Amino acid sequence: MQAFICTTCGTQFPPAEKAPPNCPICDDERQYVPQSGQGWTTQQKLAVGHVNGWHQYEPSIIGVATQPRFAIGQRAVLMRTAHGNVLWDCISMLDDATVSLIKALGGLQAMAVSHPHFYTSMNDWAEAFDVDVHVHADDSQWIMRKGPRIKLWKGETLKLTPDATLIRGGGHFEGSSMLHWAGGAGGRGIVCCSDTAYVAADRQHLTFMRSYPNLVPLPAERVQAIADALAPFAFDKMFGNFFESVIETGAKQALNRSVERYLAAIR
Ligand SMILES: [Zn+2]
Numbered sequence: 375m376q377a378f379i380c381t382t383c384g385t386q387f388p389p390a391e392k393a394p395p396n397c398p399i400c401d402d403e404r405q406y407v408p409q410s411g412q413g414w415t416t417q418q419k420l421a422v423g424h425v426n427g428w429h430q431y432e433p434s435i436i437g438v439a440t441q442p443r444f445a446i447g448q449r450a451v452l453m454r455t456a457h458g459n460v461l462w463d464c465i466s467m468l469d470d471a472t473v474s475l476i477k478a479l480g481g482l483q484a485m486a487v488s489h490p491h492f493y494t495s496m497n498d499w500a501e502a503f504d505v506d507v508h509v510h511a512d513d514s515q516w517i518m519r520k521g522p523r524i525k526l527w528k529g530e531t532l533k534l535t536p537d538a539t540l541i542r543g544g545g546h547f548e549g550s551s552m553l554h555w556a557g558g559a560g561g562r563g564i565v566c567c568s569d570t571a572y573v574a575a576d577r578q579h580l581t582f583m584r585s586y587p588n589l590v591p592l593p594a595e596r597v598q599a600i601a602d603a604l605a606p607f608a609f610d611k612m613f614g615n616f617f618e619s620v621i622e623t624g625a626k627q628a629l630n631r632s633v634e635r636y637l638a639a640i641r
Pocket residue numbers: 380381382383384385397398399400
């Protein structure tokens with residue numbers, strides 16, 4: 375029995391004798407099946423020819439992503455808060471080096487995953503670090519591999535630690551979430567927005583889509599709801615999904631500017 379991983383989106387499935395017939399995450403209109411057809415791998419196979427690469431944004435914020443790029447190219451963020459380490463989002467590959475390094479930094483206090491495109495192998499990670507992984511209940515139908523470490527949260531916000539808060543923005547998925555950490559960026563505050571708001575290539579703007587690869591926009595009220603969800607929080611820096619997608623400063627103004635621009639464009 376092996377827990378197969380979809381090579382297009384990185385989602386891990388429950389252990390089985392053979393690979394699943396299809397991947398519901400990729401079959402959904404927000405994703406796609408490549409022209410070459412669906413492919414499958416396992417943790418063991420993935421570790422041959424791949425390593426996890428690290429990028430330190432600041433001493434308390436370290437990104438990790440698999441190299442060469444795997445699946446969507448997901449990047450997780452390790453936040454070293456005064457109340458313990460928090461892992462935001464997840465990546466498929468979990469190798470021994472990653473376990474050793476994160477344990478050497480004090481292990482994890484909590485994990486949270488923004489939406490189904492980052493569920494990847496979250497059960498393996500939660501198990502390895504003996505923590506709960508928080509996922510919004512509105513997206514529970516998209517959890518392909520259930521597990522005792524997955525904690526479904528409901529409503530609009532959830533305090534993970536005294537200064538780290540999960541915020542449901544919705545839009546991309548019903549339960550699409552972001553993470554606010556007041557202690558990040560030297561106390562100026564950070565938001566990890568994942569696909570709920572998406573850091574544009576210019577790193578000065580955000581955009582908001584139901585599907586990024588298939589270019590399906592969100593209606594005005596959904597975009598306004600994301601802006602409203604973030605309004606009570608102070609932050610200056612925003613982290614998107616990839617190593618390079620970061621708005622270094624002025625992120626709050628960038629969000630407001632981007633919402634205005636988006637709404638004007640679809641009016
Ligand atoms: Zn998939």
